Amino acid sequence: MTPPETTPPETSVPETSVPDLTDAAQLSLASCAAEVGEIFARAFRTLEGWRDAIVAAGPVRAAELDALVEALVVPALRAEPPAPGGVPESLLIGAGFIAAPQYVTGRDAHFAWWLGPLAGTPLLGTTSGPSRLDLAARVNTEFLRDFRELEWYQVPESTNHTHVTGPYVDHLCTFDYVITLTMPVRVDRDMVGVVGADVFVKSLEQVLLPHFLALASPVLLINEAGRVVVSTEPSLPAGDILPNPRHPLGDYDRMPCPGTPFLIATRTRNATI
Template identity: 40%
Template sequence: MSSIAIRPPTEVAGHVAATIDDIFAMIDGWRAVLEHGLSQDGALAAATVDPLVESFAVPAVSGGTLLTGAGFVATPGTLRDAEWHLAWWLGGSGVERAVRRLATIDDPSHEQFRDYTGLEWWRVPAQTGSRHLTGPYVDYVCTDDYTVTITTPVMVQGAMVGVVGADALVDRLERELLPAMRSGGTPATLVNASGRVVTSTDARREPGAILRGEGLIEAVRNAGESPVMLRSGAAVLACGDTSLALVIGV
């Protein structure tokens, strides 16, 4: 008889971390490109930003990647030729998968203008100076679907000139992560730092729902490589430094 290999929870958490870390590393590379390009005299302009961003964003969202959007969002007033500016590209769907640039309204007097500096994917990196994973949330601007957004600050001469980042559709992350999560042999749910479900082996736990339980949020935020045990019998493991955690056994 053949037996099915059961992966230990730490290995499952490691697979999640490696998947997200690949996205982190890609975005860190983009940040380096922008910080170098924009540090030149007179380079803080949309005319300089857009070609730089297009050079990495278009390949990143082309084909069958995990990413559905990528780009740069400028700090208001930083670029000399654009008070507000987004350089963001979206991957297509269907057979052709045509890539397009996100159309935006950058005039604050327009009734449909939206101040992006109040949104979590901007606000947290601006406050902390560090990268941040937002979501899952329904992205009504780009995809109308559950999305995870990762952003990190772009710094020039000690000032944040914007954030660079990427969007990943939750259903694409599920296709990548669920096989490993199921291989653990026990129910597993991946949550963000607020206990919001990213994906789960339990179909009743939909992306975006809040996973509740006594001590859960504290355990998620303090989890490490060793499992944190809850009174319910569930175990919580950090997925590296992604800010995500696996809740096992509930």
Template identity: 40%
Template structure:
């Protein structure tokens, strides 16, 4: 007889964190590189930023990777020669896996111009000064697919000059995270800080949908590594410092 080992909710949460932490650490490294290089630059220009960003963004989205986009988005007015500027590269699922620069419209008078400072992946880091995970959401700018975006502020001389980050398609994340969730003894759902489903072993809980169980909002905000039991019987616990929460049970 073969015995299938199962993991405790705490162990599953740790495994989830280990997967996401790798992406976080990579983005933190990009931030550190940008802050170091931009601090030494005589002037902030689009050319200066693009040259630095391309060195890490292109390798990050080339080949078989969880990431589908990566780069830097400048704060309006931070660059001397561009009021609005995105230095963002996209990967491709086609072979060969060649990255391409995202084409953007940076003229506010153009009818298709998009003010990215109103979007969550910009707005929250700009307000909190901290890293943020946005989504899943349908990314109409880059992929037209369910996406998770992780962004963190880049600071020069005490001022935020932009955010650096990456996009990951939800279906790619599911291929990695669902096997981890299935090692637990009970059904499991991974949600973001807004209680939006990232992935779940329950087919009724689709990525992007909201969990509205009694008490879940407060439990997710608390993000405790110790399971918090909800009135309905489910438990919620933090997945490290990823800002993601694991909901197990009912």
């Protein structure tokens, strides 16, 4: 558990008078963190399978690559919009392979990306099943320069590691609040692209909320920047940043979710409420 970095200025209760958390609460938090870790571990295992299949296929023509990626990712996408209140059968709302410049012969960039069913987006309207993202026809030099700068591409390229971007508002595909997972695909020492998947924050919330609500006190899932992903603290909703003037960092204990850049945060027992 990460100790609080600052003492809450307004608390009147001495820091040492109560234990931070009971053992039972500690255990519940650990199970929430483990659940988050497991969700992302599953998703990354899926991405590893795609990566290996793309590497095994070797350099192929665009049409063959597209057929391969479609066969890999479409079965993993959500097939139908979830019923109201229902948990989606898959967390993945978009997935595919984005090739590095020149990997696909004669192309500056190549997007083999599929989207699950979307409701009322400005670009695609409402779709009832998986559809291919149609940026490919519109990719040109200015866009090429753009996408290589984007976090979900640039970070795996520079670090050679998997990366989690977000949560952020995706204004290219889904026009929704998403988390993007990307993994570099390497042939020898060269990165030939990234495999990736998008997760709706609202879908992640559906999965995690029962775990969070089972705890007695408010719980937050935050990223490394403190951005709230899922929260049972109504005054600190998704999109807000912890800390902020109303929620000093010292009011929260934080516990890393294994294998992810996320943390579970919960109020310390002595925080002012």
